[in-house]
Amino acid sequence: MKLSAPVHHLKRRARRLSREERIPLHQALDRVAAGEGFGAWSLLAARRTATSPAGGLFARLAPGDLVLIGARPGHGKTLMSLELAVEAMKAGRRGVLFTLEYTARDVIDRFRAIGADPAHFGGLFDFDDSDAISADYIVGALATAPPGTLVVVDYLQLLDHRRENPPLMAQIRTLKAFAADRGLILVFISQIDRSYDPAKKPCPDIGDVRLPNPLDLSLFSKMCFLHAGQIRF
Structure with missing residues (x-):
């Protein structure tokens, strides 16, 4: 599954969401991951890790x-x-x-x-x-x-x-x-x-x-x- 943006951009999006909605960062990361088609950020991160340099x-x-x-x-x-x-x-x-x-x-x-x-x-x-x-x-x-x-x-x-x-x-x-x-x-x-x-x-x-x-x-x-x-x- 191709991501809509590089992972570092997605993390930046999650940090902004965390600040704007005053929610914990891990919840914001999960919401961003859901928008990319993953059940949780850990699953998106696991995909990244598999291809990480x-x-x-x-x-x-x-x-x-x-x-x-x-x-x-x-x-x-x-x-x-x-x-x-x-x-x-x-x-x-x-x-x-x-x-x-x-x-x-x-x-x-x-x-x-x-x-x-x-x-x-x-x-x-x-x-x-x-x-x-x-x-x-x-x-x-x-x-x-x-x-x-x-x-x-x-x-x-x-x-x-x-x-x-x-x-x-x-x-x-x-x-x-x-x-x-x-x-x-x-x-x-x-x-x-x-x-x-x-x-x-x-x-x-x-x-x-x-x-x-x-x-x-x-x-x-x-x-x-x-x-x-x-x-x-």
Whole structure:
């Protein structure tokens, strides 16, 4: 069954419906799904997951990888990152989210949007929204993380938002060495500069990554960019 719009547009429609009618987001998602011919959003999400590129991207990842996932707001970078965490947990590995943006409730809503529930993974998922998140904080929090753990950092440009934190370049170097030493996979959600023009190219690329502070992007071993349903690895 062909959807009337890309999934990220449908989620946006559900969020607007949730605000306008003052109903929980999961109810709004179900109503949007019904309009697409599905009995519930979970069924629509399951269809999306079956054809999602996250499984293919996860298969390319190896312990020690630093991965950058970049997109403009509303184009699926957070959901792609969470889908990677789900793929890791399906494989029996741990998934961890460090976020300076979302609350625990927000994260549950986003898992629902991809048809997943972290409660189903037997304690393999951890969530941390401390204001103190930085490279040193992440290293300390993951001191006992087993090899193969997939870690999502939301988001790259906020790591040095506090003046007492080291420069972004130093933090990424620290995390790269830590990931290699411990066999972890670190996925960084990244902003894209507002100058990116989709009329000139269908997906952003490395030249469009927003860098308010200096950062050598060659520190990342893999990159994935998204826009309007288009994906570029």
